[in-house]
Amino acid sequence: VQPTCGMATKPPLPLPLPLPLMLMLMLMLAAAAEAALSGATEAFGSTTTAAVARDVEALLKPAISFSLDEDDTSEGNGESAVPAAWEAVAQRMLQYRQLECHETSVDVLSDMLDAAEANDRLAMAALGVNFLLGQECAPKRNLTWGVHWIRRAANEGQPDAQAMLAFLHDSDALRLVYNYTAESFEREQALPLYEAAAAAGSLYAQMALGHKHANGLGGFSESCPAAAAYYEQAAAQAVAAMDPERKKTVEHSNTLDAEHMTVLARRMTDPERMDARQIEYMDYCAHVGDPAGKVAMAHLYHAGLHGVPRDVEAAEYWLGSAAAKGDPSAHANLGIVRMRKKQYSKAVKSLRRAAKFNDASGWAGLGYSYLYGAGLPQSDTLATRALWKAATMGHLDAIYNLGVLALAGRGADLQPDPKMAFRFWSVAAEFSHPQAQLLVGRMALRGLGGVRKDCRTAAFFLKHAMDNGPTPKSLLRTALRAHEARRPQRAAMHFMLAGHAGLEVGLHNAGFVLSEHIARQPGVYGKRARQAALRYLQEAAIVGSIDAQVMLATLLAETPGNDVLAMQLYTEAAQAGSKDAMWHMGYHYAKGRGVRADMSRAFELWVASNMRSKHARLHGLDALAFGVMRFVYEARVAFVMLAIGALVLTTGDPVAALQRSLRGTQQVPEWVGEDGEDDFADDDDDNDD
Template sequence: MALKTRLASMVSRDARLKHAITLIESGEDAVQGFALLGQLATQGSVEAQYRTGKAYLEGWGTPPSLEDGTRWMRKAAEAGHVQARLMLGTLYLMGFPEGFDENRPAILTDNRPLKRVPDFHQAAHWSRLAAEAGQPDAQALLGYVLTNGPEGVQDRAEARDWYEKASAAGSAQGHLGLGMALHSSPQSPEDLARGTERLEKAAEAGLATAFYFLAWINEQGIGQAPDLGAAARYFEKAAERGIVQAQTRFALYLMQGKGVARRLDRAETWLRRAAMGGDAEAAALLGDLHVRGEDMAPNYLEAATWYQIAAELGHGAAARGLGLLYLTGTGVQPDPDEAAKWFRISAECGDRIADADLGNLALTGVGSEQDRAAMQQRFLRAAENGDLVGAFNLGVCYAEGVGTERDDTRAAYWMQRAADGVVNAQYWLGRMYLEGRGVPEDHARAVEWLEKASQARMAEAMTLLAQICVSGRAPGGNDHPRALALYIQAGEQGAVEAMFSAGAMLGGGHDVQADRREAQRWFRLAAERGHGLGQLMLGRYLKRGLAGEVNPVEARVWLERAQAQGVTEATAELAKLERRLGGRG
């Protein structure tokens, strides 16, 4: 009789558990379902304890409570519940807020976000218990912990073994982890192809990170030929799933017409989403987009807004852009003091690629001679106190005679003092050695300093170094392939002169393989940014069909723009075009 009673009780308890789960999952009466779960959990039902913990964590039928959810999840995990162990491992990996105590009820706060500190040791412990029980997602989680944990926890070889097991069991996270492991530490040429295949499996399950990594693989041609069309599609899918960096990257593809049709309106939409998601680069690009105008009228007030957002997120170049707007009164009221503030912030952000410093303000001639002399003295005091940016700015003052007499020797001295930490100073030293200003003319030293600035991706340095490589003034003579690579790198950063020069080299007559279609693309980029010779060359290409495209109507537009800028050759080209068209408009 006692056995029958126990069996009946078990059947009744299982039925109540099933009913409670149905009430919660169907939404029929989540509150009643949660109450039933609580009763069963208190009576010792391990499944009910897990479900109660999950309900607290998700807010199903009860207000959410991390403390109560963790406490019930731990009870189930300690009783051997595999899913509870996986969940507990995940909670430890996410980290608990400082001062968290699962045995103490949550206290209402002012809702300020609390810092979470991951506990990789506990995450490894609980995920390992679930992984050893054969739970595929726990195996993938353990692989992640062993890959990213601190010393004493990290074991990439074991991580790969767990990823293998999770992937073999069909876990999407296992596919993702294994794909990334095979790409990060390939042990054979086959590993890259297999890693890509695993990432594709993860992408089929809709994992955003898988789409993002596949985009980079296709863009960079890792283990396969580059495929910009596929890269664009993967970036778009990752962007749609909320990966902010993918939103910015896909916007760049749309802006450049790379792997996808050029659409500035769509690019702006994605940049806005990324910027609102906290991506400083996206906000800076929006500022650039509204400054240039391109397919729309420039909106300098909008540009200032986005530059400020980017600058406050730590983007040095955007801070400089905002400073320039205040300096020139473009879109905002002119304010030299505000300009100086943003130039200073730009320098503090480490932006040494553009001239983002107070020296720019001095060079503009803003204020009286007395003001510029006072500024030069402030730079002198900063430089003498060891401030590298101050030393650079002081060097600029001596080089240009701002607030003091021009003195190339002193300029070179202060540039030398700043060069170890300020990329701009490296660029200036390169120029000074090239021209013999304040130092003996020395092309080898010039190249040495310009190389340093170029390695920091300073567009002006890359452009000048490329010119030296073309002219043969570098040690060892000319180096046209190196020059082309430098022009392209500088052009990709927006250096208009480099865009034109890249087109000129690709157009033929240099020691690099000619590619007129690519040359026309670079001429167009330069022309769209107002480069007179770029407009001339684009007009010529379109008039003569040098890249396979003949468009005399558009050719006339660009030639007329070049002519308006005083490019005399454009006049002759327009005359020839008119004769060909028979004077038609």
């Protein structure tokens, strides 16, 4: 049987926003346009505003997200990959990226080792990280060698090595996870190392110090300006690091990938991800003629995502095949691919076909054609109009690019206007556009271009831009894969690294892995891991994780004497909207733990929680009793339908049966036959004889 394709073959790239978000976006864009038009006479006619805009542009250096630069397709046209130089491999290792197997070949690592023995700082740092954390294709670790090379590189002033050594001191991770006691680590030594590494440009150290200043941790008092300063440095690095992967996509867009944000729990469904089975299914759909499957495979080939080799020619083939079936998205993407190949006349033809179907990417592509004069006469005014059409359809890059044009004063004979640019970038930033988040954060931090200075707004957007970078994603994704492969020590190390960098999911998941896996070890080893788990969950709750607060309360409730505190934490989480917390509150009411026993209140809370919590773990009779209760509750609709079905089968007319049941309390008159005779008349006659 041929399966249904279509919506199951969505590519992992930006798509039109859902209807509620589209409505919100339209309102925000309308507000931005109205504000811009209301101040047009003063803002656009003011030489002062233009001068301020030039200063802002010189400081921020914003650029159009799409360019016609030549692609580096040396690894993208079916050619076999060649081993990278050890320096490039070392840089990726220090970004905590997982490498391709050819990059961890014996030759590459041998060259790196030779350089390290020659006192090369980069090689020493990379070897240290590799021996401590391992790679998917080189999983073996050697903690002694790892610490040796990290210390040597840190002593030579290598910033990434200093940041890793600071983490080891700050977390005591090697003792917690591996019970490694060959060398001691002291928390007091972490801060000077973090500060030295951050000053020398370490992204990880900047993230860690920003987190500590933002939340008053590690001996710091809470300071928004200090946190925002570190976040700004880290966000700038993170956004720049996105460019190589972003420019491999058709539209130079940021790829969508939420797998790394998976929150671990005791009961959880499998996270949605683009795995081998899904890619195989998409490829099948493409080959049986499904346009959505063709477009999805084209995106994967063009970007080289999820294990699919980068092959631009294959991407163009699938887009052309889908366009031949009339798919507007295929026309749009095919036009952009051809534009990047300098086939301008073909590109414009495809883009115009897509725009006739009101495809957002088609309009954006026409905007780029006008902007660069690629197949169409160069016109900032027409470029702005086309990008505006794309923006109103939810195209985030178009919204961002309108901000870039507004700051430069390009389009419709307008003067440069930093406030108008800020409004466009704010709209894109609200929908998680990293480049826009960086610019909004930097403008709000300094009050640039007449924008109101607001440290909290700046810190919020700068942190989100930073968290979208490849290093945080790689740490969390690697940890998640290790957890699913039942390698808790590897998972714990990577989640702890992410947590100390201030990633909320990393803090929560580090606490989970430590409590559910590492703490199960006997003796002092397990007890130490449990105490550390409570600290990580508490820190995650401080930065806003409701799931961490529920998990923290659950661990506390499992220890005698903590029921009252656990109920307080559950209550706060329930007030914040956590259904899981409501379930646990119901359990405490049912058992009378920390509160007076009240089954009525317990059932109320269980119903509100949909009879489940992903953090619950019941045993024995409790598990059996609650399982039966949940089954009955969830099957109540089925029971009602069965009862109606039985009623129909037995009465034939459920409406009449219902009417009779309603008349049950009324006096029923004696039934008389059609002839008005008594049914028992014959019996009376026989008795008379």
